[in-house]
Amino acid sequence: MRAKGKTKHHIVMKYLYYLSFIICAIILMLYLFGPYGGVSGLFLAMNEGFYGHDYIVSSFNISLSPLVLFLNRFVAFLFFGAIICCIASIFFRTRTDVKYRVGVLCLIIIVSIIFIPKLVVLLRNVLL
Numbered sequence: 001m002r003a004k005g006k007t008k009h010h011i012v013m014k015y016l017y018y019l020s021f022i023i024c025a026i027i028l029m030l031y032l033f034g035p036y037g038g039v040s041g042l043f044l045a046m047n048e049g050f051y052g053h054d055y056i057v058s059s060f061n062i063s064l065s066p067l068v069l070f071l072n073r074f075v076a077f078l079f080f081g082a083i084i085c086c087i088a089s090i091f092f093r094t095r096t097d098v099k100y101r102v103g104v105l106c107l108i109i110i111v112s113i114i115f116i117p118k119l120v121v122l123l124r125n126v127l128l
Contacts, residue, residue: 010097010100013101013104014096016100016107017099017100017103018103019107020104020106021087023110024087024106024107024110025087027110028083028087031045042080045076046077048072048076049069049075050075051072051075056068060117060120060121075113078113079109079113082109082110086102
């Protein structure tokens with residue numbers, strides 16, 4: 001029997017929160033201890049941007065203007081900020097539903113940053 005006050009929505013949010021926490025922890029561990037260069041690799045990604053310069057030029061056929069470079073750095077900051085926020089949310093002293101929403105929102109941001117550019121390139125190649 002379910003605990004009092006627990007709805008299906010709450011249970012789904014709980015599982016999505018823990019899934020996002022695990023995914024964010026794995027990504028952070030890969031960046032910190034993997035072949036990406038540790039903490040200096042994080043700062044390098046934030047200084048140069050999340051997407052490689054060659055990837056931007058070849059995939060989207062745009063030049064590297066200061067605005068594009070700023071947006072690329074902002075995406076890197078948003079990506080790593082969402083990862084750190086999701087992992088840090090376990091230490092928040094707040095209502096559990098707010099904590100679950102923060103974790104799921106961070107997962108949505110991370111998945112969007114990773115997959116939307118690839119989807120745009122795929123659609124552009126299919127439509128052209």
